Amino acid sequence: MNVPTRRFGRTEVPMPVLTCGGMRYQQGWEDLDPSKIDPKGQQNLEACIHRALELGINHIETARGYGPSEMQLGMVLPTIDRDRLLVQTKIGVKESAAEFLEVFETSMNNLKLDHVDFLSIHGINLPEHIDTCRKKGGCLDAIRQLQKEGRVRFCGFSTHAGPEVVVPACETGEFDYVNLHWYFIYDQLHWPMVEAAARQDMGVFVISPNDKGGMLYQPPEKLAALCEPLTPMQWNDLWTLARPEAHTLSIGVARPSDWDEHVEAVCNHLGDPVVGEIEQRIRRALENALGAEWMAFWPKGLPHYPKAPGEINVREILRLWTFDQGLGLREFAKMRYNLLGNASHWFPGRQATEVDAQDWSCLSASPFADRIPGILKQAHELFFVEKEAKRLSES
Structure with a gap:
């Protein structure tokens, strides 16, 4: 049983609708000496890769920032026919082409491949990141050099940002694809990003629909009941892929059996009317x-957070409150809320502290201007945890 493929935008690559994301099966989040890799853990990683290939999932995605992920993949990928693989890695924004190329060599030495199919600039999350990458002697110049040398096929970027950053980045025309956050609980805020990518005929890679889509591997009872006969993870997969503008979903498997739930959905239920029926139940x-x-x-x-009082991330907090109150996503809301102000540009803006001391005249265009300060205070009371939260890669 092979998962379906979709044309990955202007790359013309037939992309499986599920991607093997490389940030769950590696050994930790720090670079390791190869001698320190646990053989059983490596065996599990390799089993995940081979199971993916059996299912037609030949897109393997990782990053320089995923600890030993590249190195551990480098122990298995060279043993597989290179023509069977689509490999993507990601390198963070660097100030110069020379610095970017140095990191690229580290990635390639780890992966033990002569080229990667997709190379992303990792974390274009601020407007200034676009300028840094595009300047003469910047990251994009480095990637163009690597493309001429045949070491990189296609250039993209990954982002945790919203439309203010992602739409202009897409509109530069510099990128063949984008890794972004968009699924049901981000639809109202992030759909313009997907539309911008589609206008440029870019491939659209959806990041972490299971975790960032609501921690759906441990769904609340209310959501699980609403999604029957599917699971919440299956429904979210199918809802996202119901839009042809979305091409592939990153599935961060930790063991080979983690593929089963997703593969069953995309192989048997794409286009199934039950997906729309469940959506209507959830919306009701x-x-x-x-x-x-x-x-x-x-x-x-x-307001976008830089223009909000105290840089409070009003949009994100209201999003978390909405889906907590409506669907019971409390643990997800807590996890995401406590990243605010603790994860640099990966999760920018601040928590809703000292709400009463702020001037909220910036909300004049909102039909709920009078309610929002109270909701922000309630969200802080519900979600704040007395310890510093960290991104998964910082844990």
Whole structure:
């Protein structure tokens, strides 16, 4: 049983709709000496890769920042026919082409490959990152050199940002594809990013639909019941892939059996009417909990965090509150809320502290201007945890 493929934008590559994401099966988050790799852990990683290939999932995605992931992949990928593989790695924004190329050589030495199919600039999360990458002697000049040498086929970028950054980055025309966050609980805020990529005929790679899509591997009972006969992870996969603009979903497997739930969904239920029926149940549940007007218009007129009082990330906090109140995503909301202000540009803006001391005249374009300060205070009370949160890669 092979998973379906989709044309990955202007690359013309037939891309499997599921990608083997490389940030769950590696051994930790720090670079390691090869002698320190646990043989059983390496055996598990290799079993994940071979199971993926059996299923037609030949896109293997990793990053320089994923600890020993590249190195551990370098122990198995060279043993596989290179023509069977689509390999992607990612390198963070660097100030110069020389610095970028130095890191690229580290990645290639780890992967033990002569080229990668996809190379992403990792973490274009701020407007200034675009300028840094595009300047003369910057990251993009390095990638163009590598493309001429045949060591990189296609150039893309990954991002945790919203439309203010991602839409202009797509519109530069410099990139063949983008790794971004978009799924049901990000639809109202991030769909313009997908549209911008589609206008440029870019491949669209959806990051972490299981975890960042709501920690759906441990869903609340309410959401699980709404998604029957599918699981929440399956429904989220199918809902996302119902839009032809989305091409592949990153599945961070930790063991070979983790593929089963997703593969069953995309091989047997793509286009199934049940996906739309479940969506309507979920939307009704949200409207019953919060009102149809809130669900239609809550994002309207909200300031981007740099222009919000105290740089409070109003959009993100209201998003977390909405899906906690409507679907019971409390643990997810806590996890994401406590990253605010603790993960640099990967999760920017601040928590909703000292709300009463702020001037909220910036909300004048919102139909809920009078309610939002109270909701922000409630969200802080519900979600704040008395310890510093860290991104997974910083844990």
